[in-house]
Amino acid sequence: MKTKLQLLLALLFPFLLFAQDVSLQSFATGFSRPVDIKHANDSRLFVVEQDGLIKIVSAAGITNPTPFLNIDARVRSTGNEQGLLGLVFDPNYTTNNRFYVNYINNSGNTVIARFTTSVDPNVADDTSEEILLTVNQPYTNHNGGSLAFGTDGYLYIALGDGGSGGDPDNYAQNLQSYLGKILRIDVSGAMGYTVPTTNPFVGNPAGLDEIWSYGLRNPWKMSFDSDNGELWIGDVGQNNREEINNVPIVNAGYNFGWKCYEGNSTFDTTDCPAMSTITFPVGEYNYGGNPFRCSITGGYRYRGTMYPDLQGLYFFADYCTSEIGTLTPSGGSWNMTFNGPFSGNIATFGEDMNKELYAAGLLNGIIYKVVDTTLSIDENSLADNFQIYPNPTNDFFQINNQNVALQIKEVALYSFSGKLISTTRISTENQKIMTDQLSKGIYIVQIISNNDTSAYHKLVKN
Incomplete structure (x- = not known):
């Protein structure tokens, strides 16, 4: 039940708040190359370090001395885009203690694995690993790495096109390859996984069963809008456009266009499908320029309560400038703005259980809270x-x-x-x-x- 104050604020804020001034506040420090932030539907934040550790941060910004998980020995992180890259907790984590990680193994290939928590809720059982899927990686870059559960209860896995430059082997458009794809699997069983019957290529030899959508270059962070269930993807460009994709998951089989298109621009349309079959981005910005923007970090649509001005905005960042970008809905399209620049090379965003947003600086090891500093009440x-x-x-x-x-x-x-x-x-x-x-x-x-x-x-x- 809403309090009298909450009802009053709901009436006042539409007239009193005019604009947002997005900033970052230091929340926790001392991390080594943080690349993901997740919660387990409680007050803790789980910070993924690229070398193979997951650490717990309390609501007060204090880091537990003992890592939640340490699989450093199983993870190859010598390449700039290799390492332990993604984490997600099972929708039924409070009862089954299961969580999932995406990492590059010592052979240089992607591993999707399931672990369980030990009797201590702050320490995982590192012997409980069950490898669900291994994907061969031809190069060291463009590994993607995001994991997320959709409102349909299925696990979504983001994989890049395998690396090098320009997708030389055309993996993103090749439906017989997992690379350059969003995969969707059902992990609700006791072991292994099954394939949802609604995946677009189930029973169709033209494509692999696990593929949900394709045509991505390097999806660096995806998330689901907790309000409407839509999927948001930040896809890193080649040398022209950085792009943001947004689609409902009630459909499947989206072709996001790479390498036929880079954003809305033509890249290489040799043997490509009709332009009308491509799902183009809802937002894009130029690679290069001044300041020099180079690589998008996908984020979240803000659904918290602390900052009403930010409600419904999609947050992302550019890795090189550490600017925080937002997409604001406007008459069926989206307006893009940039805030900052900040510092640390923003490599990921995360939500806490209250849907407040956080960001991580890869190089300075700082976890920030995303805040609205506007004081616009008259x-x-x-x-x-x-x-x-x-x-x-x-x-x-x-x-x-x-x-x-x-x-x-x-x-x-x-x-x-x-x-x-x-x-x-x-x-x-x-x-x-x-x-x-x-x-x-x-x-x-x-x-x-x-x-x-x-x-x-x-x-x-x-």
Whole structure:
């Protein structure tokens, strides 16, 4: 049930919030080449390190000293795009303790494997590995690596075109190869996997049963929109376009066009199907330029509650500039903007259980929280009688009462989602309200006067 405050905020925000100012706040540090961030439907974040470790970070940003999983000895990470690349938890993880990883083995090939957690929920059983699928990789790059469960309960696996440049062996359009594809399998059984009967090539010798869609170069991060179930893919370009694909999963057999097309541009249409059969991207940007953009990192559509301005935006990044990009829906199309640049070479995004977004810097080893720093409430129109200062704040704030007929009786502090954090009885004018114990973020201050009327302000904690 929504609180009275939540209902009031829902009415106020459409008129009070005008634009987003996306930024990154340091959340946890000390990681070695983080390439994936996932949650297990609890307060923990699981950070995947490319060399073969998965570490747990608490809601307070503290990293457990013991890794959740260490398979460093099984993982080849000598190539820049090799390593432990993807993680996802089973939809029934709370009861079956199963999770899945995507890594490059010591032979240089992709392995999709299932593990289980030990009796300690913070430590996996590294002896429990069951290899579900191995895919030969002809080169060291373009391995893809993402894993995600769709709303249909099936496991989706993103694989690149096998590497080199220009897909020399045309793997992405070859339906007898797993490379350059999104695979879909059913892992709900006790062992192994089965193929969903709705996969497009089941019973059709033209294509492999596991293929769900094809025509991808190097899908570096895919995710499902938790609101409508649609799939989002960031596909790294050759030397012209970086692209973003978005499709519903009620259909299958999408051809995303590579290497016939790079984004919306022609690349090599020799022996290619009709242009009308290609699913073109919903967003693209140029490779190169100033600043020099080079490689897209796919992300998520924001569905959290802390930052209403960001609701429905699709977030992605460019690896070279560490800019955070967004796609905003607009009349059936999408508007692209860039924020930053930031630092660390953003290599992945992740969601927590509340659908708040995080990003990871590959080179600086920092896990960031994605935040909206806009403070766009017009203080006078919202609460003419009171002003909050300093805002943004660090350790405390005070309230300036501009109406001598009113006295402040109490100040309540809420999280942005409407959860009550504290109440303070006001006994003196300009009394300090401490914020030194608060995490960085945006809060709502309720000012209650002696006639029991309330005013609301948004407060930013740095």
